[in-house]
Amino acid sequence: MQILTIKTGSTLVSSAVPDRSTKRFSLAYTGLFQKRSSRIEVPVKCFYVSIGNHNLLIDAGWSLEVVNHPLRHLGFGLWFASEPVMKVEEAAVNQLRGEPVDAILMTHLDCDHVSGLKDFKGIPVYTSSEEIAYSKKSRMRYGSLAEGYDFKTFRFADDAAAPFGKSADVFGDGAVIAYLTPTHSAGSVIYRISEGGKFALVVGDNGYKDDSWKKGLLPGPLYDKENMRHCLAWIKEQSEQEDCLGILCAHNPMDLSIL
Ligand SMILES: [Zn+2]
Numbered sequence: 001m002q003i004l005t006i007k008t009g010s011t012l013v014s015s016a017v018p019d020r021s022t023k024r025f026s027l028a029y030t031g032l033f034q035k036r037s038s039r040i041e042v043p044v045k046c047f048y049v050s051i052g053n054h055n056l057l058i059d060a061g062w063s064l065e066v067v068n069h070p071l072r073h074l075g076f077g078l079w080f081a082s083e084p085v086m087k088v089e090e091a092a093v094n095q096l097r098g099e100p101v102d103a104i105l106m107t108h109l110d111c112d113h114v115s116g117l118k119d120f121k122g123i124p125v126y127t128s129s130e131e132i133a134y135s136k137k138s139r140m141r142y143g144s145l146a147e148g149y150d151f152k153t154f155r156f157a158d159d160a161a162a163p164f165g166k167s168a169d170v171f172g173d174g175a176v177i178a179y180l181t182p183t184h185s186a187g188s189v190i191y192r193i194s195e196g197g198k199f200a201l202v203v204g205d206n207g208y209k210d211d212s213w214k215k216g217l218l219p220g221p222l223y224d225k226e227n228m229r230h231c232l233a234w235i236k237e238q239s240e241q242e243d244c245l246g247i248l249c250a251h252n253p254m255d256l257s258i259l
Contacts, residue, residue: 001049001050001051001193001194001195001198001200001258002048002049002050002051002257002258002259003047003048003049003193003200003202003246003248003257003258004047004048004049004257004259005045005047005248005255005256005257006045006046006047006048006061006092006095006096007043007044007045007061007090007255008044008045008046008060008061008062008086008090008091008092008095008116009043009044009061009062009066009084009085009086009087009090010041010042010043010044010084010085010086011041011042011044011062011082011083011084011085011112012036012039012040012041012042012082012083012085013029013039013040013042013081013082013083014028014029014030014038014039014040014081014220015038015039015040016028016029016220017029017042017082017208017219017220017221018040018042018208018209018212018217018219018220018251019208019211019212019217019218019219019220020218020219020220020222021217021218028220029081029219029220029221030080030081039083041085042208042251043251043252043253044061044062044084044086044112044250044251045059045061045248045249045250045251045252045255046058046059046060046061046092046113046116046250047059047202047248048092048096048099048101049176049193049202051175051176051193051195052173052175052195054102054103054171054175054176055099055100055101055102056101056102056103056104056105056176057092057096057101057103057104057105057120057123058104058105058106058107058191058202059104059105059106059107059113059114059116059204059250060092060104060106060113060114060115060116060117060119060120061091061092061112061113061115061116062084062086062090062091062112062115062116063091063115063116063117063118063119064088064091064093064094064116064118064119065115065118066084066086066115067086067087067088067091070083070084073115073145074111074115074143074145075143075144077140077143078111078143078145082111082112084112084115091116091119092116092119092120093116093119093120101120101123102123102124103123103124103125103126104117104120104123104124104125104126105125105126105127105170105176105178105189105191106125106126106127106131106151106189107188107189107190107191107202107203107204107205107206107250108127108131108184108185108187108188108189108204108205109127109131109132109135109142109145109146109185109187110141110142110184110185110205110221111142111143111145112250113204113205113250114145114146115145117149124152125149125150125151125152126151126152126153126154126170126178127151127152127153127154127187127189128153128154128156128178128180128187128188128189129153129154129187130180130182130186130187131185131186131187131188131189132146132151132153132187133186133187134185134186134187134223135185135187141185141221154168154170154178154180154189155168156168156178156180159179162179162180163179163181163190163230163231163234164179164180164181164182164227164230164231166179166180167179167180168180170191174194175193175194175195176191176192176193177191177192177194178190178191179191179192181206181227181231182223182224182227183206183222183223183224183227183228183231184204184205184206184219184221184222184223184228185221185223186223188204188205188206188223189204190202190203190204190206190231190235197243198243198244198245199243199244199245200244200245200246200247200248200258201235201238201239201244201246201247201248202248203235203247203248203249203250204249204250205219205221205249205250205251206228206231206232206235206249207232207235207247207249207252208249208250208251208252209249209251209252209253210247210249210252210254212232212249213232213233213235213236213239213247213249214236216229216232216233216236217232218232235247245258246258
């Protein structure tokens with residue numbers, strides 16, 4: 001298996017986005033009532049995965065559209081809460097330079113993950129039906145970026161080894177398992193990529209950065225705080241297993257690739 005980290009620029013956010021303990025106001029991650037100059041820059045990552053005969057993109061990062069038309073692309077609310085910073089050559093579609101992508105798997109549908117789908121037309125995109133329903137209900141958080149896609153959804157089954165008891169074997173060959181994690185959002189998913197007895201986890205915003213699961217730091221945007229605590233502890237446990245090749249977070253300062 002091969003997992004390459006693709007950094008599609010970054011986003012300027014309140015320090016409460018990756019770590020809610022930095023501010024007291026529970027909605028501080030929205031950036032309301034804070035100086036824009038106090039924003040921190042957080043990398044926005046997606047992952048190119050080759051496993052067996054699958055070539056996959058997990059999340060899509062920022063779209064090329066944010067380079068010239070960030071406000072039009074995101075709408076004011078999303079732009080205000082998470083202003084994108086990206087150069088043309090940093091878009092996933094340009095970094096991949098024609099590498100095959102058979103499917104795109106979403107960890108969830110927040111703007112910095114879904115935006116880049118615009119640059120990949122005609123490729124099947126997978127997410128959970130729980131996340132689609134939640135994104136339609138939470139317009140303030142998701143805007144309209146996730147609309148207009150004909151998403152494929154997972155068929156979750158009971159799984160005692162899953163952090164919340166539900167998993168789906170995405171392609172039916174065991175290469176990619178999707179775990180439902182109602183933590184950062186109602187339908188977030190963690191992907192377990194495995195081959196030859198080794199595995200890696202792509203955790204999306206469940207672990208915003210390594211410190212999230214190493215130290216149990218809670219992010220700002222949360223669907224369920226207790227679930228997130230449970231999930232971060234579960235990720236840590238997984239990381240300590242001998243067969244674990246790595247944990248890949250969507251906004252970690254360091255790049256991790258598994259080659
Ligand atoms: Zn994110």
